[in-house]
Structures are given as structure tokens and as C-alpha cells.
Amino acid sequence: MEYTVYNPQKGRLETLEVEFTPQNTTWFSEGSVTMITDWDGGILIKSGFDYPTYVYDVSRAEIDYSHKKAEELLRENM
Numbered sequence: 001m002e003y004t005v006y007n008p009q010k011g012r013l014e015t016l017e018v019e020f021t022p023q024n025t026t027w028f029s030e031g032s033v034t035m036i037t038d039w040d041g042g043i044l045i046k047s048g049f050d051y052p053t054y055v056y057d058v059s060r061a062e063i064d065y066s067h068k069k070a071e072e073l074l075r076e077n078m
Helices: 067-077
Strands: 002-007 012-017 025-027 033-039 042-047 053-056
Touching: 033 067, 042 067, 053 067
Parallel strands: 002 053
Antiparallel strands: 002 012, 025 033, 033 042, 042 053
């Protein structure tokens, strides 16, 4: 499925072909981050109604599948 994401490394929106599955995505019901997804060597972080943010060279496992660490990563990259 085509999905629009914000790429802070490029400073723009881009469209990616992403499939969200239980194998590559963790959903959260608490905190500001609602979803983290491994994609193409990076991670997509969804927060609120904004576009997901694509951060290079990090995975869900590297941040211990944590919504708090995802929030920190999001702040660092915005």
C-alpha cells in the first residue's frame, strides 16, 4: 500500500510502498507514539494525526520496541 511519510533526512514528504503486518509493526495505546514499523533498514514512527516519520538506520529491536524510546527518537529527528 502506498503511504505518505515525512523524511527528516531529506526534509520533505515522500510516498513509500509499505505493508503493515504484525511481523514488522508494533502498535501502542499509551503515549504519543501510536505505531512503530520496521521498513527498509529504518523505522516509521507514527504519532497523532501527523504523517509517520521515517528514520534511517534504526529498528524496533534497537529501541527495545519501546514507545518512550520512539518518542525520544522522534524528537531527535524533528
